[in-house]
Amino acid sequence: MLSALESLLKIFLHANLNRSVQVTMGTIKSVLKNMDKPLVLVYLLLVAAGWFNIYSVVYDPETAAGFSLATRYGKQLIFIGLSLVLASLVMMADLRVFTQFAYLYYGLCILLLLAVLVVGTEISGAKSWIKLGSLSIQPSEFAKVATCLAFAKYVSQPSINMKKPRQQILAALWCLFPMLLILLQPDAGSALVFLAFIFPLYREGMSGWVLVTGLVAVFLFVAALLVNRYVLMGGIALVVLFLIWRNKRTFRNIAMGIALFATCSLYTLGVEYAFEHLSPHQQTRINVLLGKEQDIRGAGYNVNQSKIAIGSGGFWGKGYLQGTQTKFNFVPEQSTDFIFCTIGEEWGWVGCTVFLGAYLFLLSRLVVLAERQKSPYARVYAYGVAGIFFMHLFVNVGMTIGLLPVIGIPLPFFSYGGSSLWAFTLLLFIFIKMDARQRFV
Amino acid sequence: MRRTDIGRSSVILAVFIAVFVIYWLRLFQLQILDERYTLDARSNAIRHKVQYPGRGLVLDRNGEILVYNEAVYDLMVIPGQVDVAGMDWNLLAGLLEIDSLGARERYQKARSYSRYVPSVFEKQISKEVYGRLQEYMYRFSGFYVQSRSLRRYPQPIAAHVLGDVGEVSQSELEADAYYKSGDYIGKSGLEKYYEEVLRGQKGVKVVMVDVLNREKGSYKEGLYDSLARPGENLYTTLDAGLQAYAEELMKGKRGSVVAIEPATGEVLALVSAPVYDPNLLVGRVRSRNYGNLIADPQKPLFNRALMAYYPPGSIFKLPQALIGLQEKVITPYTGFECDKHLIGCHDHPDAKSVAEGVRMSCNPYFYQVFKRIIQRGTTPDIFEDSRAGMAEWNAYMRSFGFGNRLGIDLLDEKSGYIPDTAFYDRFYGRKRWAFSTIYSLSIGQGEVGLVPLQMANLAAIMANRGYYVTPHLVKGIGEQHRVPEVDTSRHYVGIDRKYFAPVVQGMYEAVHKPRGTARRAEIDSIVVCGKTGTSENPHGEDHAVFIGFAPMDQPRIAVSVFLENSGFGGTWAAPLGSLLIEKYLTGKVERTWLEKQVKDFTIFTYDAEGNITGPPAH
Helix, strand or coil: CHHHHHHHHHHHHHHHCCCCHHHHHHHHHHHHHHCCHHHHHHHHHHHHHHHHHHHHHHCCCCCCCCCCCCCHHHHHHHHHHHHHHHHHHHHHCCCHHHHCCHHHHHHHHHHHHHHHHHHCEEECCEEEEEEECCEEECHHHHHHHHHHHHHHHHHCCCCCCCCCHHHHHHHHHHHHHHHHHHHCCCCHHHHHHHHHHHHHHHHCCCCHHHHHHHHHHHHHHHHHHHCCHHHHHHHHHHHHHHHHHHCCCCHHHHHHHHHHHHHHHHHHHHHHHHHHCCCHHHHHHHHHHCCCCCCCHHHHHHHHHHHHHHHCCCCCCCCCCCCCCCCCCCCCCCCCCCCHHHHHHHHHHHHHHHHHHHHHHHHHHHHHHHHHCCCHHHHHHHHHHHHHHHHHHHHHHHHHCCCCCCCCCCCCCCCCCHHHHHHHHHHHHHHHHHHHHHHHC | CCHHHHHHHHHHHHHHHHHHHHHHHHHHHHHHHCHHHHHHHHHCCEEEEEECCCCCCEECCCCCEEEEEEEEEEEEECHHHCCCCCCCHHHHHHHHCCCHHHHHHHHHHHHHHCCCCCEEEEEEECHHHHHHHHHHHHHCCCEEEEEEEEEECCCCCCHHHHCCEEECCHHHHHHCCCCCCCCEEECCHHHHHCHHHHHCECEEEEEEECCCCCEEEEHHHHCCCECCECCCCEEECCCHHHHHHHHHHCCCCCEEEEEEECCCCEEEEEEEECCCCHHHHCHHHHHHHHHHHHHCCCCCCCCHHHHCCECCHHHHHHHHHHHHHHCCCCCCCCCECCCCCCCCCCCCCCECCHHHHHHHCCHHHHHHHHHHHHCCCCCCCHHHHHHHHHHHHHHHHHHCCCCCCCCCCCCCCCCCECCCHHHHHHHHCCCCCCHHHHHHHHHCCCCCEECHHHHHHHHHHHHHCCEEECCECEEEECCCCECCCCCCCEEECCCCHHHHHHHHHHHHHHHHCCCCCCHHHCCCCCCCEEEEEEECCCCCCCEEEEEEEECCCCCCEEEEEEECCCCCCCCCHHHHHHHHHHHHHHCCCCCHHHHHHHHHCCCCEECCCCCEECCCCC
């Protein structure tokens, strides 16, 4: 561990400090030339839009007189400044700082995740923060970056054949372990994000059936909570019968059909059982989302207010700072998990379209660049990054528009908070660096 | 790159795109297709209306209402919802009877405060104005009426006890998250002490409002509403009749009257004169009247009954006699010569017993008693000896409730002052003082200060022959007449009951026997026990004091009367006290000649211009 740290320092110093100023200038020039400008541009746009959005949520004519760093938008500006510094550091550093020590970072994050279970500060029911004086850090945010690096390093080893299911399972364990620790906090939202690695796994050779199975699992999950178990099992039986009827009615196919039916039924019963043992506030949130309980004040109020806010935006939106529904904490967690409401209310459907377009551009750019990478490491990493961004968007936006349960998870670059902003910046810029280096070489 | 890889990346992209398209369509549905939400947007459909509960009533011991509520209406404005172009300011101003420029200014002020938070546009609109306004409300988008209630007092009495209600201050807002700007809170008296009982619990009603500012009924059938819980009534121990009578007698005087039911500690009347009408501090006239009252040189807002320190004068001889008896430095039959060389006195025969000493209020007699309490001869050092006696004396006096807050259920009670050894050590230096330094304490002058409530409590101790119950003003809360958290136990003062007999006998003789100092307190039908006092005032005319109780056996009322600048206690304080006793015990006053005399005696009057003639309060 110590020697690893030592060599880490050596490489870093060698890369940056020991070189002459000329070389550093050269590095900056080549970095500026080779980094993927569309990605950087969309990053800057999103971060800027995110800040203006937070300003709008916090904005109150009463206190608008002076700009203050004590407010949320003031603090967010500091966070943004720091993340730009972070991004520059990443671009100047030697890439090996990240790749070489991926396992070390992973280990550190696991330690932090274990520590947070013991010494963490509990905020709204989850022990996910470590307090260091006035600064609070959320280890699960940085665990995403470290897991992505370590996972990519593991998967991209030449000796590993990802076509083999055994290797796939071993690779999956890299993300399942931190996921489990985060579930213990319990922070379902952050844990869910680690399912993002299904995308690089699939890309590297995992069977498409797993993807399909995953989708079916999600569908059955929701259905199990929504529909009476006997009705659901009847439905599953009908589908299985249909499949058997469509295929050859051999003994083998029939046996497989019955096995399929049994697996699905057990799964739904398992989900039901797990749900019974969820913490009450999560049960409530899920129930309300599914429309099973109407008279739930808190949770129903959240989603309802959020839908009203977004819905009231209409086509053009109410205009910047003109939102009425997203002020005064009508929607709790307005500047964190429910920040998308403000976009919807103030910028309308047009703004939402631009927002979704920008993110879709970011994701597709990541996928396109991933396929261009010569090194498998960078490719796997890029898919990891894309997957993580996608999961965040999928869960967060889905929640605010009432399509998914209320699960606390930040909207990248838009939600208030330093940890998540830095983690996303780190995540993205390590890839931009990988990409730039490849072009340079 | 292999073909399958391209296929796989396309599948991943397809998944991304599919989800984004689903969300995009869902947003289309929410923002454009779904009328429910877009309608909400145009009309700001949801309004959170705070439901203010009625404040609890305050009643007297016989169920007579002392404080009730009157409905008034506040006109509220949400500036962001005002249709500026279509707003008819002249109409609104006309309805409210204000000028239209002022109306615009108010709107600007509210807007600069917040565009979304409702502000009060016009406070406390009368029912009549509200009725007229109601017809035109549809023309004033962004305005709505919120009903509130004001305190009203059917009789203008007991202002100091009942206290007042006003808007929360900044510090009160910060101290308790329950209050929002513009809320009302008890500011003094019972209103403040029992604030949480009286205020109840605010509720909120979420209503839908259409474009024309009309309420469209409850949002989601009241799903998010919470009911306001009304405040609870306060059943006080006051006797409204006695309180009103006492205030009438105190007209033109400065000072205080306190009456207590000795057995229970229930306060029957508590007056600080000059009094003021509690209705003055209500509603729109409040701030102007408050300013006037503060500026009044008679200091009517100062609650003398609980806050003014006065030297007790000769009523202090009662505890002195009791301590002397308990410490066995005198017996009931100890006599002392009226030696005017020791301390000044009026002309009277020598007192041959404690009872006679009390009856004639002989100063040298109590000089001797106090000397025996302080100087016991326990050590040859006269200074140390006095110091030891002083420490013991102080402990006795504190057990009488002097120098401590008694703990009445009002917040502005003061403790009074009883000197102790530390005080004299600091003042004169250790071993620099002895009995000869402090002898004026013997007759209740010097470094001693009591508040009138403590004087009434002394009367109650005499009536109970040895104990008091903490004076209190509330005996029941709410419909169940819940007993408030007040101490109703007996506090014994550490004097044996047998020692009270000679002292109480002296109080009886003071009223009913020749040469008694409180002869003017005599009532034919009632056996009254009393003690007068004259509290020396270096700033002007002396203050007059009287404490007493009646009937002598099984007392039902104990009173203290304190009249600033009114001379000898027997002249006006004693008859005033006896009138209260007569009124309370018989329900009427037969000595109308005395009543007239007492009423006619005033130390200040207001001339035609409202200026005071007579000495201002010091």
